[in-house]
Every structure is written in structure tokens, then in C-alpha cells.
Amino acid sequence: MEMTAQPPHTSEDGDLLADLHEQIGSRLAHQDHRYTNSRQQLVAVLAKAGQPMTLPDIVAADPDIAQSSAYRNLDVLVRCGVVLRIKAGGDYAYFELAEPLLGHHHHLICISCGSIEDIHFDSEIEHLVDKSLSEIAARTGFTPTHHSLDLHGHCAEC
């Protein structure tokens, strides 16, 4: 029995988080990995932030998370398709919950301060882009898994 200490939720965030944990748990189990406390902490931090975080961000948000375990577990989560790793040009890589859990979206990347913010697109355009990409993929023998569309520039603060 896991002792995940379910928080006394009032039916809003609690349930969503519980669902999330359940989805991820079965996804990990499916690849013979355990959904341990450390991994749940990692997911909880990422879910709460709701935007891409660097490793220092993650450790700062929950100091109980050990650096080496964080890297290792993030890697496990990435390989299981639960977390997405983004290299944006800054010193640190960014991590966020993967699209099956967070929905399809894109990024606003600040080339001054390195911050990343999620943005959502009109589904019509999204569809057109998908179609074009599929054509190109078919023509070149490429097997696509996903696409990334990022806008680079200076954020409001910079």
C-alpha cells in the first residue's frame, strides 16, 4: 500500500491532481517503474507551477527534492512520456508536464532572461500546420511524433 497522504481536498484542485497521479502512475507501471513519493513530489511541483521550470526552480519549490534524484527521476518521467524536456538556449533545461497531460500548446521564449511561457493556438491554424507537416513528413520518409512552435523575442519585463 502506498501512503500518499491524500490531502483533504475540497473537490477542485485535489481531484485533478489525484487524476493526474493516477494517470501517471499507470503510465509508469506500464513501463515497470514505480510511482514513488519522490516522483509524485516532482509531478506535484510541475503541476502546481503550470509552466516550464528549470531544475533549480524545482528544487527551490520543494527543498526536500534531492538534486541527483530529481535529474534521475525527471529522466524516467521523460522516457515514459510524462514530462517534456525543453532546451531553450539558456544554461538550464526546462521541464514541464507532457502534452497528453497538459494539452497541446506552444512557447513564448524570452531571449534576454530565458523565461518560457505557455501559449495556446487557434485550433484551425493548428490543424493547417499539422496537415502541412504531415505532407512534408510523408514526402521525406520522416515519422513525426510531435511538433514544437516557439516564438522567440523579449518578454514584457525585458
Place this chain on the structure above:
Amino acid sequence: MEMTAQPPHTSEDGDLLADLHEQIGSRLAHQDHRYTNSRQQLVAVLAKAGQPMTLPDIVAADPDIAQSSAYRNLDVLVRCGVVLRIKAGGDYAYFELAEPLLGHHHHLICISCGSIEDIHFDSEIEHLVDKSLSEIAARTGFTPTHHSLDLHGHCAEC
């Protein structure tokens, strides 16, 4: 005075490369940098390859290029807007001539072997994407410089 010199003549690469060097030379001069031999070698290698290269690729293509100088000069070229640095998730960063010199395009990124290939998009869709991005940027106070649209997956070989 920009000298964008559309060459209507039938000669092949020689003239194009000369034009390229001229453009880049003035661009560097504009920021008080010299367009030295090392830098011209770097540009020649990138132009000849016509696709993103890692640093080992570059040095292998022209062993006269010293590693430390390559990194330093690549950095100068990136800061002058002549070269684009791409971090694609693999160990090495990729470098290619920037869009003003190469034309707007996107990438096919293989998540197995890490290779990157250039692809070109239908201009109609490109326009739609641009419009959407502008709207989002305006809404969030973001000042865009460029966007990147990459397709991730497995290449024909992998």
C-alpha cells in the same frame, strides 16, 4: 545602401559565395568586428554544407579551424545575426547561416540520431502562423524577433 544583388547571371556558386561574404563582411563591420580569414572559413563551411552542423562537423569539414576559435567566432557571428545557434536536445549545439542569408525555414529533428534537416513551408500557412503569433505577442506585451517551428520524430534511417 543594401546591396542584395540578385544575380541574374548563369554562374554557379562562386558568385553567390562572394555575395554572401560581402553581406556578412559589412554586417560585421557594422558592429566593429573584422571579417577575418577564420570567420570566412567558418561561413564557407556552413554555406557549403547547407544544413545545420555541430562543432565537430565543422572542424571535421575544415581541420584548419581551431576549436576554441571556432566557438569564439561562432559566438561573434551569432551576436551579429549571421549565424543561428540551435539547441536540439543532443549533446552538441547546431549552427547554420541565419535566415536573412538562408531564407525562412524550419527543421526536421530526429529524436533518435539527433540529425537536423531544413524544410520549407507553404507561404500561405506561414502567413497565417505569423498573424496568429503577432496577435498573441501583442496581447501579452511580448516583442517577437522570430519563430521556430520544428517537427520532431524519427528520420528515414532510424
Place this chain on the structure above:
DNA sequence: ATTGACATTGATAATCGTTCTCATTCTTTC
């Protein structure tokens, strides 16, 4: 419960792409 097999943890060491240092060499300018 107890054992054995094996996954996980976390402090630390090692890795390795990239950046920095600095003495030397090239360019430009007066």
C-alpha cells in the same frame, strides 16, 4: 514474518560541451 531479488535514493565523483585565460601574432592608424 522472513528471505531474497531488485528498484530507488542521495551524496559524491566524473563527464564533457562550452567558455575563459593569456601570451603571441596580425591589423589598423597615426
Place this chain on the structure above:
DNA sequence: GAAAGAATGAGAACGATTATCAATGTCAAT
């Protein structure tokens, strides 16, 4: 031609990430 300042390149240093390994936790079967 001499002085000022860029640029070069070999090597040292840096630092984000990964690997190591002894200790601990967990599951399955007895």
C-alpha cells in the same frame, strides 16, 4: 614604423548533467 587594440589558439577552468555505489525501501514467494 610604432603604438593600440583585435584576433588567434592551446590549454585550463567552468558548470550543467550523468554515473557511481553503498544504503535503504519494496514486492513476491515461501
